[in-house]
Amino acid sequence: MTAHDTAQRVLAGLDAALIQNLEALYQDLHAHPELSFEEHRTAAEVSRSARDLGYEVVEGVGQTGVVAELVNGEGPTVLLRADFDALPVTERTGLPYASTNEGVMHACGHDMHATCLLGTMALLARAHDQWSATVLAVFQPAEELGQGAQAMIDDNLYARFGTPDVVLGQHVMAIPAGTVACHPGLAFAATDALRVRMFGRGAHASMPEASIDPVVMAASTVMRLQTVVSREIASKDRAVLTVGALQAGTKDNVIPDEAELQLNIRTYTPPVRTAVLDAVKRIVQGEAEAAGATRDPEISTMHTFPLMVNDEDACSRTMAAIGDVIGHDRLIDPGASSGSEDVGVFGTSASVPVCYWLLGGTDPDVYAKADAAGTRNRDIPQNHSPFFAPVMQPTLTNGVTALTVAALTWLGPPSHALSPSA
Numbered sequence: 280m281t282a283h284d285t286a287q288r289v290l291a292g293l294d295a296a297l298i299q300n301l302e303a304l305y306q307d308l309h310a311h312p313e314l315s316f317e318e319h320r321t322a323a324e325v326s327r328s329a330r331d332l333g334y335e336v337v338e339g340v341g342q343t344g345v346v347a348e349l350v351n352g353e354g355p356t357v358l359l360r361a362d363f364d365a366l367p368v369t370e371r372t373g374l375p376y377a378s379t380n381e382g383v384m385h386a387c388g389h390d391m392h393a394t395c396l397l398g399t400m401a402l403l404a405r406a407h408d409q410w411s412a413t414v415l416a417v418f419q420p421a422e423e424l425g426q427g428a429q430a431m432i433d434d435n436l437y438a439r440f441g442t443p444d445v446v447l448g449q450h451v452m453a454i455p456a457g458t459v460a461c462h463p464g465l466a467f468a469a470t471d472a473l474r475v476r477m478f479g480r481g482a483h484a485s486m487p488e489a490s491i492d493p494v495v496m497a498a499s500t501v502m503r504l505q506t507v508v509s510r511e512i513a514s515k516d517r518a519v520l521t522v523g524a525l526q527a528g529t530k531d532n533v534i535p536d537e538a539e540l541q542l543n544i545r546t547y548t549p550p551v552r553t554a555v556l557d558a559v560k561r562i563v564q565g566e567a568e569a570a571g572a573t574r575d576p577e578i579s580t581m582h583t584f585p586l587m588v589n590d591e592d593a594c595s596r597t598m599a600a601i602g603d604v605i606g607h608d609r610l611i612d613p614g615a616s617s618g619s620e621d622v623g624v625f626g627t628s629a630s631v632p633v634c635y636w637l638l639g640g641t642d643p644d645v646y647a648k649a650d651a652a653g654t655r656n657r658d659i660p661q662n663h664s665p666f667f668a669p670v671m672q673p674t675l676t677n678g679v680t681a682l683t684v685a686a687l688t689w690l691g692p693p694s695h696a697l698s699p700s701a
Contacts, residue, residue, distance in 0.1 A: 469545070
């Protein structure tokens with residue numbers, strides 16, 4: 280029996296009843312989003328579902344993470360990862376199952392990731408006679424902070440559950456549903472999120488001469504920072520520097536004492552990262568001195584993401600198997616993403632390969648129409664948008680299929696399979 284035959288046998292379990300259950304679970308998770316390290320209800324729902332499938336479940340790993348394990352005879356250990364935190368975004372999708380938690384939304388599809396992983400877990404448990412190995416399902420908290428993966432590692436993930444032989448996972452994106460996109464090698468950028476405080480001297484708005492205006496200081500800094508990528512980074516390199524927040528003052532007729540900027544920096548190599556960070560420090564300090572600031576500015580790191588590198592051999596092997604099932608014409612190489620991910624921490628911490636791919640979540644007809652009109656950026660909500668909402672099907676079914684086939688590609692043959700140790 281070929282690997283393709285095994286995959287088809289296992290995928291036969293993705294019947295109408297299971298799909299209906301997964302759709303209900305997805306809608307429930309979407310309606311009850313929770314912020315990073317606050318995913319208590321989500322963790323409880325995931326744990327309950329995993330136990331019902333016969334997995335050994337441990338909660339509270341890395342604060343709010345969940346690990347579900349299924350030992351099914353001899354063979355490798357395959358880590359399947361899904362994140363499940365949400366964002367501080369007010370949902371505006373108008374969905375009947377929209378967020379009931381005001382100001383919090385699954386605007387990045389992590390509810391879809393968790394649901395797809397549970398679907399794969401169900402299929403593997405049902406067809407335990409088709410494979411032999413250990414499945415380690417990791418539901419990770421706080422991906423949005425870039426801290427959840429490391430928190431689970433620091434909580435002795437591998438000492439407690441064993442070191443995997445490979446790390447697999449996926450992320451829903453605004454590309455056509457039914458497609459899978461994977462880029463081998465450097466796949467996701469590194470991120471540095473910085474907070475900058477600049478200090479002036481407050482005064483009445485009618486007497487600006489008595490002030491050292493931090494609003495003007497901050498505005499000059501924002502404009503100067505725009506020259507870092509365009510004038511200090513070579514055109515052959517890539518970097519993104521965004522000032523995502525500028526906060527100063529409370530009233531129109533009061534010049535405040537200080538201003539705060541929040542910066543988001545994306546880079547793809549350590550030398551470029553160093554160059555950008557050095558430029559930011561120089562510019563912030565220089566603008567403060569030019570304005571006669573009352574004290575030196577403060578620059579602090581809010582969070583960071585490391586570079587995420589896909590193992591080329593692992594991606595080749597995994598994508599070939601997925602393509603054999605969903606069709607190779609539905610596989611895309613999207614190139615290196617400017618987004619960031621901490622899934623790579625699971626691989627680098629154990630020195631094992633990672634294969635992480637993107638899952639299409641946009642209605643194909645809607646995507647094709649916008650693409651033809653050249654209006655994708657305007658008409659298709661992207662991740663982190665209050666309008667972002669993956670179309671439930673075929674996204675969900677395709678996600679379960681891709682993750683299941685990927686897992687089977689690395690699990691051992693069924694010759695040594697035993698009854699699950701549930």
